[in-house]
Amino acid sequence: MAVTGEVYNTGLLKRIFKYVRPYRVIFIWSVVLTVLLAAISPIRPFLIGYTLDKFILNGDYSGLERMTFILIFILLLQTICQYSQTLATNTLGQSVIRDLRISVFNHITKLKLKYFDKTPIGQLITRTVSDLETIADIFSEGLISMIGDSLQVVVIVGWMLYIDWQLTIVVLLPIPLLIIATRKFQKSIKVAFQEIRMEVSNLNTFLQEHITGVSIVQYFAREEQEFKKFNTINKRYRDANIRSNWYYSIFFPVVELISAMSLGLLIWYGSKSILEKPLDVSPGTITNFIMYLGMVYTPIRQLADKFNTLQMGMVGAERVFKVLDTDERTPDSGTIAPEKLQGNIEFKNVWFAYNDENFVLKDLSFSVKAGETVALVGATGAGKSSTINILNRFYEVQKGDITVDGIDIHDFKLDYLRSHIATVLQDVFLFSDTILNNITLNNPEIKIEEVVDAAKKVGAHDFIERLPGGYQYNVMERGATLSAGQAQLISFIRALVHNPAILVLDEATSSVDTETELLIQKAIDNLMDGRTSIVIAHRLSTIQKADQIIVLDKGEIKEKGTHQQLLKLNGYYKRLYDLQFSSSGIAKV
Template identity: 65%
Template sequence: MAKVAGKAYDINLLKRVFEYVKPYKKIFTWSVALTIILAILAPLRPLLIQYTLDKHIFTDNYEGLLNITLLMLGLLILQTIAQYYHTYITNTLGQSTVRDLRIAVFNHITKLKLRYFDRTPIGQLITRTVSDLETISEIFSEGLIVIIGDILQLLIILGIMLFIDWELTLVVLAPMPLLILASYVFKEAIKSAFQDVRTQVGNLNTFLQEHISGMSIIKYFARENQEMRKFKQINARHRDANIRSNWYYSIFFPVVEIISALSIGLLVWYGSKQIILHEITPGTIVLFIMFVNMMFRPIRELADKFNTLQMGMVGAERVFSVLDHTDIEEDTGHLIPDNIKGEISFEKVWFTYQPDQESEEEPHWILKDISFSIKPGETLALVGATGAGKSSVINILNRFYQISKGSVKIDGTDIRDYKLDFLRTQIATVIQDVFLFSDTVDKNISLNNPAISREQLIAAAKDAGAHDFIERLPGGYDYDVMERGATLSSGQAQLISFIRALVYNPKILVLDEATSSVDTETEHLIQQTIEKLMKGRTSIVIAHRLSTIQNADKIIVLDHGEIKEAGSHQELLKLNGYYKRLYDLQFNSTGIEKSAVV
């Protein structure tokens, strides 16, 4: 928190925000110009009222009164128009800047390594890209430009007052040190309160995002009441933070009113004596009363607007902390060959998910000295207990994570030498936990790739044996599957993921527990789809059920990140080791899978 507070008024931070204003120089110039115009127009009405009182009303000049009234009406219309465009333009400037910033943030987030998302709550990122960015827009609509306008207006009014009667002005300003002190105390107090509010907003968003996404788990285990208690605690902290900030306002505004009343009281006391002595006119007293109100209103609001500016800066600091995160995917490769054969080799690969740990202790190795090779068109199966390192092999192949030692090659070329986009388009991965977007079946298969036509998509669906079930859906390929494919069964969602892999026509296919969560009938259909997918492609299959990988060209048994055994199904059975024990756990003495025995 201290770090955020320290950067709240960082001029360099403000400069970074204004870097995104450069494309809108014309709008910014107009907003500043209108701010200056409004500051100049503001004192004109009180001056006209003073002139009217002294020159027309007290002298019974009704003809002049009519003319001055029309002039004030015209001035009011001019102020109204200027205020309208000022508000519209400053808000346009703020929202345009935020739009560009939000695009920049989302673009940066998509380039971050998966390691960043492993340790960053999604709710925090949502807060950064939504509500924190909205506070930045207020730098323009309610913050910096408005503050500049208020200060300019104050200086103009003060200059006019000093010019008319400097002694009376000093009397009016006598309570001003009290106002400055009150504003400073309020500013410091509200700063801490606002920072606490932003923190609690982030906590609230994180909790809601996680628990709404995991609502099925909460219901499965009847955790509604317990989670509600947690939510009440988080919500109470959010409420208390807001109440604390409002409490400071409830004290500050009455204090300003009291100081303002004191200033007017001094003005009336001293000014009355001056009127009696015929040293000033009654119109001057009215003018100064109006000026006092015009001075105290922006001063009273100045602390609030200053904190609006500060909250925008706090939001900017949070947003730029995401943009400054350097853990991005480095696309150092440049090779884009016309095609690849699909030969894969791991050579003495060591891997850990914590490569940057500062501790001198030995890293927690996920993979240890892993070496294997797959010829083009061959199928490699990886088996082993949970945590053995099977999925890490896939993550490394897709360059989601960088290895610590060794090398990974495709067609004899280090995968780091291939352009990242090209590499990943050549590898189709089908995982157990299928993710579908809240969109149509068509868009979920093609991923909005305009190069994939509806005809190609339908042909792939027919090859996967899924065309009939898709056609039965309301709207067919235009059916909205809802968030995470909530309206589909797990088997249907899995079939869509297979069509997605098929339509991209990859050279390398990766199946990570792709049939473990479907029923037997659907699994049979998926196995047929898998056979079509594997044909002519290099394949890596991860499976707990050995029945799905017995025909693999090579099977590797992993345990605690090390290769314990490697060979064909029959070769591994003869070794009477790890694989044989796994086989015996899943099959009876007649070779029938135990789960299939009724």
């Protein structure tokens, strides 16, 4: 699919034009206007030359007045057509990229998490924003405009041959030089444009990562070092743009020089003809050709520029379709979506690795009955969060089976499965939106009364009401205006209002202070009642009431049982417990 070395890629254009089909009327209208403009363009210069010969030189003022009105009409017609054509092509381009952007966003949101593990977010932003804009330019400034310019050149040269074929041949003698210069310019500028697109992607990736992680940069006083890295990337981007501008700075003067050569040949040949054979080349004809030369060279010069606009659009399209062609979506061939999910969970000899080689879960087997609470404990990297990820089918297991209510999770509709598993993560993510929308995720089926009721159960209603605007308060990007504990409470409400059959708390209280933890602990106990719950926690105080505690170490189950049973084993769990608690039950620092 690469466009390197090709004038254009037919396959890419066909794919782009699939998105044009819903707007075929606008496309046809654009082409019609383009052809009409090409047909009209030589009329005005011809009429000016005709007026000079027939009316001005002969002193025919009445004929001059009539021709003036005709010229004004032609000018108005040309202006209206140009306005309509520009509006139509831009509307077409923006409509196409709107649909393409929807397709790209929809595709990206359904990709496996594994894809995002290896793809920089800034790169995806570039694909979804700036690369798509270059595709819009294919219609507004590229393909259709190129067709119009080419037609205009052909029509005008045809008129010139009709008026005086000998003079036409003479004035167009420098054209081969222009063709050679244009071809060299196209090849050079194409490479420069590809470098620009690559550096834009690198710049966006760097900015996205470092603005998102600016606190880490400041915590470790890395501002100067990261500035130097940014300066290097920015310098490469600047140099790529300078190279492209350098090619333009050479090409445009060359075009002007060749155009001046044609004008010089016109003046030489026209003057020679008038002096040797009076009236063989009339003043009107010379006037025609002076105007026609400008109308020939300007489109040819623009053709080179628009050709490169088309190539940039092709490069952008190649990148965008590469994302769309990414076959890393979670398979969704399941058809089962029962009216009610009980929440019985069973893992049967499950093996899982993120890279298909190094297994992080090894022969994992356990079951949770509907309404029970199971806790997963273990050191960092033991496989606790991985267990949750494969239950939600964010990643696929290599061996073994996972069932819910006796049904393999692959047999459920994917959105049904995930909508019935609510997860509260350790790292809370809040959108730059209102508290209400962050809780409901813009689901119109969730009423404000349900949100308020859940907030009261969690103990968050009072602090929300104290905020300006209450539930309409905008938390800003990533909940920057809230404390960690407040953000955690909101994420907890978000999980509850979706009324899941299975509730997952992944280190859900690790970012909450002791006072806030005590505030929500009682609510957690009440809300888990009758709902299957999976709890991952470093604080063992939060899981002592669990029906079952599973101790993981390096992806393997080391111990299973209740809190008291595991203490009696005097094994791995007991050692964890002793590390966290003194004999009085107060956590050690």
